[in-house]
Amino acid sequence: MADTATAKRTVKFIITRRERPDASPYTEEFDIPYRPNMNVISALMEIQRNPVKSDGTKTTPVVWESNCLEEVCGACSMVINGKPRQACSALIDKLEQPIRVEPMSTFPVVRDLVINRERMFQALKRVKAWIPIDGTYDLGPGPRMAETKRQWAYELSKCMTCGVCLEACPNVNDRSSFIGPAPISQVRLFNAHPTGEMNAHERLEALMTDGGIEGCGNSQNCVRSCPKGIPLTTSIAAINKDTTKHMFKRWLGM
Amino acid sequence: MSGNSYYPRKLHSLLGVIPLGLFILEHALTNYSAFEGGKEGFLDSVHGLHSLPLIFFLELFVIWLPILFHGVYGLYLAFTSDLNVGRFNYGRNWAFALQRITGVITFIFVIWHFWQTRMQVALGNTTYDDLGNHMHDIVTQPVYFIIYFIAVLAAVFHFANGLWAFLVSWGITVGPRAQRVSSRICMGIFVIVSVLFLLSLFAFRGDEFASASAAIDTLRLG
Structure with a gap:
């Protein structure tokens, strides 16, 4: 019983995306199945595995950058719920939903959440x-x-x-x-x-x-x-x- | 901006304290003499200032030119800053935003205030002896009074917070504790100098400063 309840829980994401550096940004919503101890990176990996939006239509996987996954490399910087921070240390359990993810647009945006530092x-x-x-x-x-x-x-x-x-x-x-x-x-x-x-x-x-x-x-x-x-x-x-x-x-x- | 902006920025910071910070303190004390000593006290202060030798050059080099540079370069600095207090709702970030907003308000006010007072003296429409009455005529009009009230608070905040930033920018207050203490002192300066200016604004509204102009009006009518 408990397992079924857990499996049904989802996490809502609103992600700001863009195709190319010069393209205009747009947002897409995702409902991602909740798993304990998730972070923003593992949620993005879930979208990569199954790139389906909240309304059920397919989309392209969201592009992002990350390396160390322990907050020492600095690659996964993005704006999460309005604050710039590392996505790997942004734990889902500690974030207010819907989770809004945007690229750090002070830098040139390459695509979706990837920026040029x-x-x-x-x-x-x-x-x-x-x-x-x-x-x-x-x-x-x-x-x-x-x-x-x-x-x-x-x-x-x-x-x-x-x-x-x-x-x-x-x-x-x-x-x-x-x-x-x-x-x-x-x-x-x-x-x-x-x-x-x-x-x-x-x-x-x-x-x-x-x-x-x-x-x-x-x-x-x-x-x-x-x-x-x-x-x-x-x-x-x-x-x-x-x-x-x-x-x-x-x-x-x- | 091309070229090196280090020196103009440093000069901007210095001029804000010396001489402009000292000038605003002098101005506050002179005005306060209207509250403390009434009409005579204010007249004495005005006479004292204007009997200084080389007064025109003192005004030019200690007040007008520094204000012009500080103001024009400050407008450029304000233009190059974003205001992001919505995303970063922190006390110091608010001070940063207010420093730019009050700077723009102060510069516009100073030009207008200069036109309304010092320029009218230069044009011969009023004299130093009549300045008290002249101010009375201005601040008894509710709209002007409100403008003066807001502008005085803006100018004094800009000075006090600018003093805090000066201490950081010249490397005098380095650590967080030094900066916290200096911010308390600077906010204390903000309150004290604001009170001096506001008391003098209320003093200028008093009947004492009305008498001469009222008398002149009576004479004119007579």
Whole structure:
């Protein structure tokens, strides 16, 4: 008896779709059989297996991206019930129904829920979010990092370039060139590293150009939205401090 | 916008506090003298200010040019921001949205207020001595009073919240605790400065400021 009751339970989804990047979006409704411990990804897999809408007509399977399924890769970012987040950690039992799923349209939408997050990777290149150690000979071990510093730097290293903070930011849009919160926090991470610190000025200068750190308007939506709980606004304020200092040092020729 | 927006944005942030923040405090105190010292108190404050040396250049470089840059660049900044408080109903996001809305209100109000007061002095339609009566004639009209009431709150909020954002943007308040404390202090400033302005608005409505213009009217009629 209990099994029959469970089998009849369905989960209602309203999914925003589009065929091509330039096509106009439309919504489709789905009633998906409920299973315990479902998440949004397993519901999308169910649609993939049986692409039938609520009204019983067939449709094309909904396209999405996902990899790790444990909230560390950042691939399955989408807007679920109005909030940008990872679909893999969005548990059906904890969501209000109908569950509305949309692509993060701050980014170019490729198809359905698939977005192009290339601007995030370009941003990491622009701010040189790496530590240059390559050379023609062995440079030997670098300076040691204080354990207390390592502990907060580790939190920043959890960034998975998922793009949720850019989607939440009111200053990341078509009219602004703001680089977004994530790369600013990465500058703080690599500038905190004892070897990375040797190139700190290059990263700060990258953020002191058009679309850099000045684009932040302090709405602080980023820190409220980050799935990894990264203290993004602390990073932004710390880099504000560093860029301000750097500006005066440059002016004074120090 | 092409080129480097880092320096104009930084200048925008700085000008909002120095000199414009200091100017709004001065303005609040001068107006408050109408509440505290009545007509004479207000006249003394006005005379005190206008007896400063190089007053024209002080007005030009400390008030007019900074307001022009801060206002025009601020309109551009407001234009480049989305308002998403519907999706992200958080206190700080509301402050972000209000900062832009009150900024636009304040800029429009300041142009109009400048035309109605300082410009009328320059055109010879009123004098510094008659400013109190001039304000009385304006704020006793209900529509103007309501506009002044709203605009004053908008301007003071924009200043107080802008001060909070200035502290973040220049890297003075970095951690969440520092930002929480500074936001409380800034909202305290908002309340205090608002009260100063509103009390002076009510003071200008008083009969004391009506007397001279009423007397002139009587003379004209006579």
